[in-house]
Amino acid sequence: MANLSYPLPNAPTLYAPLPELSDIQRDQAVAQVEAADGSVAYVVTRYQDVRTVLVDPRFSRAEAAKLQDGAAEFGLGDLSSESIVAMDPPEHTRLRRLVARAFTARRVEELRPRAAAIVDRLIDELETRRRPVDLVEHFSLALPVQVICELLGVPAGDRDRFHGWSDALMSGPGADPRVTGAALRAMGEYFGGLVHAKRAQPADDLMTALIAARDEQDKLTEKELVTLSLGILIGGHETTANQINMILLTLRRFPEEDERLRADPSLIPGAVEELMRFVQLGDGATSLPRVATEDVVLSGVAIPKGSIVLPAIATANRDPRNTDAPERLDVARPDVSHLSFGAGVHHCLGAQLARMELQEALRGLFTRLPGLRVAVPDEELRFKQGMIVRSVEALPVLW
Template sequence: MIEQRAPIDFPLPPPGSIFHPGVELAELQRDRPVAEFRLADGSTGWLVTRYEDVRTVLVDPRFSRAEANKPGVPDPGLGQATTDSILGMDPPEHTRLRRLVAGAFTVRRVEALRPRVVEMVDELIDQLVKLGQPADLVENFSLPLPVQVICELLGVPAEDRHEFHGWSDVVLSDSTAKPEEIQAGFGHLSAYFQKLIAVKRERPADDLMTALIAARDDRDRLSESELVRLCLTVLIAGHETTANQINMFLLTLHQFPDQLARLQERPESIPQAVEELMRFVQLGAGGVGLIRVATEEVELSGVRLPAGSAILPVTAIANRDPALVSDPDRLDILRSNGAHLGFGAGVHHCLGAQLARMELQEALRGLLGRLPSLRIDVPVDELHFKEGMIVRSLHALPVRW
């Protein structure tokens, strides 16, 4: 048994670099892989930092997402964003809703979308070049690409993106945000989708929202509130993380110019590079996953956790575990590893993982192929990230080529 010490205060101090987890997390992974934490409100739980333990928490059904939504469970962020959504459910309810959406994200469907995504990439780069230099990659490429893709798939007017993106930023605020502000963001998004659903009922189309409406109206397979929440979740998850990953991928490649040069020399390795970047990139400042609750006594790395324990898996540092890859703090775009946890694992493995992979591949292929001299126009430490977000989200990313 590993002797436990006093709880650590959470959240931990911010890391000194946007490219690596904080030293505190590395020390925990080495010395206290399962460590008790305490939030400012006094609630406690357990941080899990080693790869095998984190994967167990994500895969093992004894770790419940539904139980994490109950009163008294510590909420280090995203709690309100997952209540009553597919992200906060366990099977069989989770399975029922996931099946309704899963058909839109199969490998076959995603590959059928690839030519259209290539067109979008080329169109956006054409527009970017016309703007002149420097140009903001966030506003003119990183955000509109995944927004256009998910809007076409779901059936949402892409011209509304400035409206719903502002609300989704509020919804994805971290634990420092006021609960009433997050609830207001949900209220705006829900009202927005209620109007769109009414329109789709009158004028059905060949899109995911129409299919979900049919599942609601014709086959009674989900409630009206589930319909709204499912559309809302797909929209937010379908563009927020991918847009920010594009930015962080580019920042990371420019931080390691030898890897950028290698990728430009070997563009056929882009799919492999995307997997390595998913492992390496620190998308979230805290790097934590969604909290789970143990439904029975469990043991992780020699620590016995009683039933009812709140478990917080730290995926960012788990992806840097030496047990997963050798020399884990080194970016190697030719590394062979598909076992990272960048898309999660288990029943909550990212539903849109194949879509995100394809978009990230084509974004890199287009930018590096058509703008080989692309570079960040300001030093990294002068870039401004939105405050209070659970993911690193840039206000702007000025680039030249």
């Protein structure tokens, strides 16, 4: 079994998984990794094994959250142990059911015209600015922020405040717990105040509906109400914003596929799935950890009860056992399957919303700004350090 240490090194390129994990996928499937404090975990790399870790109840997020103090090297303390992403059923099911109706395919399609209008307005504003324009500030962040703020009922004018907190909470393994703790407290206080304001003046938004579930039906606690709202806001903009940036960078790397997609916008829905499979959004090599609640065998490797398990989703998305020629980007690839939104009970709640926003973003940019291109080479890009996702500080574009 490979002798790896954690944190794993950064991949040498933005466009492919860590080579050591690809080697494990080819030769071993599962390997042990050891942190500086001597803690041991198992990294899982093949598509079917990773999917098993995500869907099998023997791999627990809640148990991983309980270990956050003793195994911080593996990034077990993401957000809060009371966050929905750190729960198992039945508690996870209870909270997810309260918000799931806001993210159904039907509800998301009802939101599409509004998202398209936001895209058009943002592009109108882009066209008035001096070029090159920073796409991060003026488009890729602004779009999902406005959509999720309107859905949840958060004033869009507070964007700058909560984005700084969000950056701290999205930090990866090794983050200063004092910084993440301060951000969590500040954001919790902010949402506590917003809940108070919404109680006084209810509106037609998700937060008001959650308050009603708390006050009228006693389906969640006050702390759960605040934590759930916080998680929806962070999850509803961080990954989508950075995915837009990484899609443009990835397409620049594959100019023939870029031209093919721009020439035929009907390919965009399927291309979004292929890009979700292919784009290396995560700045870390593995996703949120689980803990095995009993002895499990994956690809012939015994994983003892109590072991930390690290699913390598980006590597799994390039598994040749699941995808033909996985290293080739194909914007017209049929029947794309990927794990970028997770699977099982923790499948991303906002997956349909993210898909719709990415589709509308690409349609708007490629039809309104057909000559759009990133204005700087990769080596001049600056990424925020220590983030769970690859978060570029700025993305200058021309057209």
